[in-house]
Amino acid sequence: MNYFSLNNREHLSNFEKAVVRGLAPDKGLYFPEKIEKLPQSFFDEIQALDKTEIGFEAIKNYVGEEIPESRLKDIIAETLDFDFPVVPVEDSVSSLELFHGPTLAFKDVGARFMAGSLGYFVEKGKIEKLTVLVATSGDTGGAVASGFLGVDGIDVVILYPKGKVSEIQEKQLTTLGENVTALEVEGAFDQCQDMVKKAFLDDEIQQKRQLTSANSINVARWLPQMFYYFLAYKQLKYKGQKLVFSVPSGNFGNICAGMLAREMGLPIDHFVASNNANNVVTRYLENGKYEPRGSVQTISNAMDVGSPSNFVRVLELFENQFGNLKKYLSSYSFDDLATKMAIKEVYDTTGYTMDPHGAVGYLGLKEFLKNHPQYYGVFLETAHPVKFLDTVEEVIAQKVPVPALIEGILDKKKKAHQINNYDELKSYLLK
Numbered sequence: 001m002n003y004f005s006l007n008n009r010e011h012l013s014n015f016e017k018a019v020v021r022g023l024a025p026d027k028g029l030y031f032p033e034k035i036e037k038l039p040q041s042f043f044d045e046i047q048a049l050d051k052t053e054i055g056f057e058a059i060k061n062y063v064g065e066e067i068p069e070s071r072l073k074d075i076i077a078e079t080l081d082f083d084f085p086v087v088p089v090e091d092s093v094s095s096l097e098l099f100h101g102p103t104l105a106f107k108d109v110g111a112r113f114m115a116g117s118l119g120y121f122v123e124k125g126k127i128e129k130l131t132v133l134v135a136t137s138g139d140t141g142g143a144v145a146s147g148f149l150g151v152d153g154i155d156v157v158i159l160y161p162k163g164k165v166s167e168i169q170e171k172q173l174t175t176l177g178e179n180v181t182a183l184e185v186e187g188a189f190d191q192c193q194d195m196v197k198k199a200f201l202d203d204e205i206q207q208k209r210q211l212t213s214a215n216s217i218n219v220a221r222w223l224p225q226m227f228y229y230f231l232a233y234k235q236l237k238y239k240g241q242k243l244v245f246s247v248p249s250g251n252f253g254n255i256c257a258g259m260l261a262r263e264m265g266l267p268i269d270h271f272v273a274s275n276n277a278n279n280v281v282t283r284y285l286e287n288g289k290y291e292p293r294g295s296v297q298t299i300s301n302a303m304d305v306g307s308p309s310n311f312v313r314v315l316e317l318f319e320n321q322f323g324n325l326k327k328y329l330s331s332y333s334f335d336d337l338a339t340k341m342a343i344k345e346v347y348d349t350t351g352y353t354m355d356p357h358g359a360v361g362y363l364g365l366k367e368f369l370k371n372h373p374q375y376y377g378v379f380l381e382t383a384h385p386v387k388f389l390d391t392v393e394e395v396i397a398q399k400v401p402v403p404a405l406i407e408g409i410l411d412k413k414k415k416a417h418q419i420n421n422y423d424e425l426k427s428y429l430l431k
């Protein structure tokens with residue numbers, strides 16, 4: 001399979017090059033040249049397939065010959081080595097829980113698949129030693145650190161803003177050791193992000209270390225997110241209804257992977273992009289004007305994105321036809337107060353605890369179902385409520401039990417290097 005750059009269709013790369021580079025040399029996002037429909041027999045027999053078989057059928061064409069079948073299956077098996085339960089919450093409303101991975105974030109799947117793919121390319125000698133450089137506002141860093149831990153030939157360097165990630169998130173970044181280094185930056189997330197961008201453009205660094213990024217612009221992080229939708233479909237028990245998925249969206253990688261699954265024949269009739277106050281897509285669908293702006297801070301902070309990087313891929317899927325896109329995508333935006341009220345109401349009436357991101361997804365779904373009662377709806381729960389403990393416990397006035405996976409980490413000792421500016425990052429990377 002070849003990938004073209006969304007800035008220039010003539011520029012083609014295979015899967016390996018697209019993964020190693022992240023972005024095309026012209027800074028465009030990579031997009032698969034062909035999207036093939038899966039055979040009807042796959043959907044008819046999906047009940048009988050296990051997670052690895054489903055993942056393999058879904059992604060094999062996008063990987064092509066570059067990873068042999070048996071190795072690809074091993075990577076998928078490791079990537080999906082936890083549960084993705086669909087939990088009924090109300091009549092015709094279920095939650096797809098994506099937070100049962102090692103860092104309790106849905107980003108675990110993309111990070112593990114990317115680590116497995118890059119690990120294979122290094123092992124085969126197709127690439128030299130590689131440094132994954134990433135800035136995090138919280139969840140990405142932990143998932144990437146855990147996904148790449150112990151992968152030979154790959155170093156991971158994570159920048160995070162001092163005092164601005166939760167205690168659990170900080171421990172997930174700073175206690176692993178081995179090939180994972182955490183750099184604690186005196187500043188905000190935007191500064192971490194700027195330093196990372198600058199490092200990618202710095203020839204002196206690039207000569208010394210081959211850098212790659214691990215955010216959802218990378219096809220190896222973006223594509224495996226389609227697994228969720230297939231795995232959910234396998235579990236769903238509904239009859240004669242249409243199917244809608246509501247996705248709490250920030251950079252729009254997750255929802256775009258779902259839409260790709262639909263293109264491949266997965267019978268999803270509609271998507272809802274649920275936004276917090278950062279609602280550039282909600283406004284776009286209302287008035288046809290796409291106007292990125294600076295992000296504002298909310299309680300669903302992993303979605304605080306003012307200029308969603310994957311939205312160009314969504315547009316490409318619909319051949320940049322606004323009318324076509326509107327048929328399959330709705331979008332609603334909710335503020336923090338509405339989000340908190342939803343957490344409380346759902347907890348009080350059903351006993352189900354949502355995190356602030358899942359709650360935005362729930363609200364978007366309910367808004368859509370108001371006018372489309374014939375649908376069966378699934379919202380994606382993208383983080384465990386324990387990761388947003390302060391907000392959730394205050395709203396439901398109950399303790400949220402801490403999973404054993406997390407309890408262990410809280411006693412471990414934090415190890416991070418302090419850096420204050422770009423020069424300090426650079427000298428660390430050149431050392």
Ligand SMILES: *Cc1c(COP(=O)(O)O)cnc(C)c1O
Pocket residue numbers: 105106107139140216248249250251252253254255302303357382383
């Ligand atoms: C990253 C993240 C999102 C947003 O996903 P995108 O693919 O960027 O749209 C939503 N919820 C949580 C908890 C996240 O970590």
